[in-house]
Structure formats: C-alpha cells, structure tokens
Amino acid sequence: MLNKLSNTIYYLSNQDNNERPTLGLVCGDSYSLIIDSGNSPQHAKDFLLEIEKLNVPPVKYVVITHAHWDHFLGMNEFDATVIVNSQTNEIIKEWQSFSYDDRSLKSYVNTNQMSAMCMNIIQTDMPNRNSFKLKSPDVIFEKTLTIDLGNKVCILEKIKSTHSEDSTVIYIPDEKVVFLGDCAYGTTTNSLFHFKQSLLLPMIKDILKYNAEMFLLGHESICDSTEMDIYWRELTRSSQVVKSSSLEDALECFIVENKRDPNNNELFFIKAFVNDHIIQS
Known part of the structure; x- marks a missing residue:
C-alpha cells in the first residue's frame, strides 16, 4: 500500500527482508514522477499496481538515485523517461552488458560483480530472464536538472555522498520534501562497513542547503527534520x-x-x- 505524505507525494515503504528500498511518487497537474524503479521487475510491478489505485496524472519520468542494483533493476517496467546523472549512467552500462541466466549470475557473484543477495532476488523475482536486457536511461544530466510536472517543480542534483559517488537527490520546494535515496548512509569496501569521512561535511552541506522538513531515505522510509538533525549531529560528533x-x-x-x-x-x-x-x- 502507498503511504500518502501530501496530496501530491506518495511513497512505497522499504522492505528490508527482501532488499526493497523506498520508492517515491510525485504528482503535478500534468504528469507524475517516480523516484527509483525498484530492485526487480516484480518490485516495479507491485509499485505500479498501487499507483493504478490512485487518480494521479500519468507517469512521465523515473529518476534513479544511484546505480546500486536494488534501485534500478525494475527500470524496464516503466513506460516513462528514465533520468540519471552521467556517473550513474556509466555504472548502469555495465549491467546492460550482463546476462541474467543462472550460470552467468553465479559467475558475477564469484567475481564480486554482484552480491549473492542480488542474485537471489533476481532468481526469485525474475523467473523468465534468459533474454532479459536492461534498457538504457533516456536523459543524462551532469550536475542539476529541474523538472516541471505542472505546478510542481522537482529539482534533481548530483551531490557528494558517503554512500556512493553517483548520488542524486530530488527536492520538491513547495512541499519542503527531499528524497535522499541512500546518499546519507555508509558503504562496504573489502568487507568493512565505513563512512567516507572526507565527504561527510560536504554531503551534509549539500543536503542542508535545501529547506526541507521531510526526508525520504532508501532504507528508513521517512524522517522529519528533528530526526535528521539528530542523525547529522551524531555522525558529525563521531567523525570528529x-x-x-x-x-x-x-x-x-x-x-x-x-x-x-x-x-x-x-x-x-x-x-x-x-x-x-x-x-x-
């Protein structure tokens, strides 16, 4: 079921048990925009079924927040313009070259090109996938892009991030809402979970320049400004x-x-x- 944040913003909550991140829907007078396409075609289909229950304008855009598989593998299910930043596009190109049969998937896991969790989700949610090919994004931007959905502006920006080098946030000014994807999280390198310390303060600065009151995160769903302030303080205090x-x-x-x-x-x-x-x- 979709959660209603306002008359024009909805979200499908994250599901940690099957690695499904938060998916967003922003509606203008003319068009709607989706934030992240899900971790599989089935995740995307489930989201689209929920959207069909609403009386909202047609979905014209899908924005991918970053090129981690759980945020873009449902991309093919949307009859819409897919938007990514240029760095995200380069990473997705590698996934476009992949084959998705069991033998290929196992080889990607063995060479650390794909996680075992990703393989398991693909095998569960994509039973008929021997000929599956990930489609190409339609619009590539460098730093910022503004989308007008009809009396509803969405500002897309590639920002510095402790999670990935290609993070995009989506800010809706009139609602004071920002979709962060996973940008505020850490990451794992060589089996060690870490926060990129050198990027922490630049990232916080990039995010706090937006006058946001609600924050949608990939694996927490929603936080208000008080909760985010506590998070930033604890992170900063720890880093220092x-x-x-x-x-x-x-x-x-x-x-x-x-x-x-x-x-x-x-x-x-x-x-x-x-x-x-x-x-x-």
Missing part, C-alpha cells in the same frame, strides 16, 4: 573524534570531548569511521 585507525584512541577522545560514553549509534559510527581509516591506509 576519529583521527586514525585506532578505535581505542577514538573512544578515549569521545569521552574526553563529550564527558560521556558514546551511545549505540555513535559507537556504530565511530567504528565505521575507524574502518574508513583502515581502508584508506
């Missing part, structure tokens, strides 16, 4: 005490600077920033 790959030094620094032990979130973030130092070294 990590200056090397020593967890012990970071924890000692945190206690000295804050006169308390870190809470569970802060401890998780501190470990992630320490991992970033380990990876960088």
Whole structure:
C-alpha cells in the first residue's frame, strides 16, 4: 500500500527482508514522477499496481538515485523517461552488458560483480530472464536538472555522498520534501562497513542547503527534520573524534570531548569511521 505524505507525494515503504528500498511518487497537474524503479521487475510491478489505485496524472519520468542494483533493476517496467546523472549512467552500462541466466549470475557473484543477495532476488523475482536486457536511461544530466510536472517543480542534483559517488537527490520546494535515496548512509569496501569521512561535511552541506522538513531515505522510509538533525549531529560528533585507525584512541577522545560514553549509534559510527581509516591506509 502507498503511504500518502501530501496530496501530491506518495511513497512505497522499504522492505528490508527482501532488499526493497523506498520508492517515491510525485504528482503535478500534468504528469507524475517516480523516484527509483525498484530492485526487480516484480518490485516495479507491485509499485505500479498501487499507483493504478490512485487518480494521479500519468507517469512521465523515473529518476534513479544511484546505480546500486536494488534501485534500478525494475527500470524496464516503466513506460516513462528514465533520468540519471552521467556517473550513474556509466555504472548502469555495465549491467546492460550482463546476462541474467543462472550460470552467468553465479559467475558475477564469484567475481564480486554482484552480491549473492542480488542474485537471489533476481532468481526469485525474475523467473523468465534468459533474454532479459536492461534498457538504457533516456536523459543524462551532469550536475542539476529541474523538472516541471505542472505546478510542481522537482529539482534533481548530483551531490557528494558517503554512500556512493553517483548520488542524486530530488527536492520538491513547495512541499519542503527531499528524497535522499541512500546518499546519507555508509558503504562496504573489502568487507568493512565505513563512512567516507572526507565527504561527510560536504554531503551534509549539500543536503542542508535545501529547506526541507521531510526526508525520504532508501532504507528508513521517512524522517522529519528533528530526526535528521539528530542523525547529522551524531555522525558529525563521531567523525570528529576519529583521527586514525585506532578505535581505542577514538573512544578515549569521545569521552574526553563529550564527558560521556558514546551511545549505540555513535559507537556504530565511530567504528565505521575507524574502518574508513583502515581502508584508506
């Protein structure tokens, strides 16, 4: 079932058990725009069935927030203009060259081109896929793009991100809503989960320049500005005490600077920033 954020914005909540991220729908007077196409054709079909229950203008655009498989593998199901930034497009090109039969999928997992989770979702949600080919995006932008849906403007921007190098956010000014995709999360490199420390403050600056009151995230669904402020403070506070790959030094620094032990979130973030130092070294 779609969640109604306002008279013109809806979203399908994330489902962590089967790696389905939040999908968004923004409606203008003339057209509608979708944010992320889902982790499989079945995910996209489920979303489209929910949209059909609403009396909204036709879907003209689909925006992909970044080129991680769970956000774009449903792309073929939409009869709409698919929009990506240029870096996302380059990554999707690799997936367009893939074959999706079982043997090929297993080879991609073995060579770390695809996760085992991705393979399992594809095998479950795409039973007839031997001839499947991912289609090409239709519109490629570099830094920013503004879409007018009819008295409803959506601002697309490629921003710095601790999650991926190709992150796009979508801001709807009159609603004070921003779709962040996964940009505010960390990432995993060499089996280590980490936040890219050098990009943390530039990313927060990029996001906070928008006058947003509600934030749609890929794997939390929705947060208000108070929740996001807490998240930014905990991330920043944790980052400030990590200056090397020593967890012990970071924890000692945190206690000295804050006169308390870190809470569970802060401890998780501190470990992630320490991992970033380990990876960088």
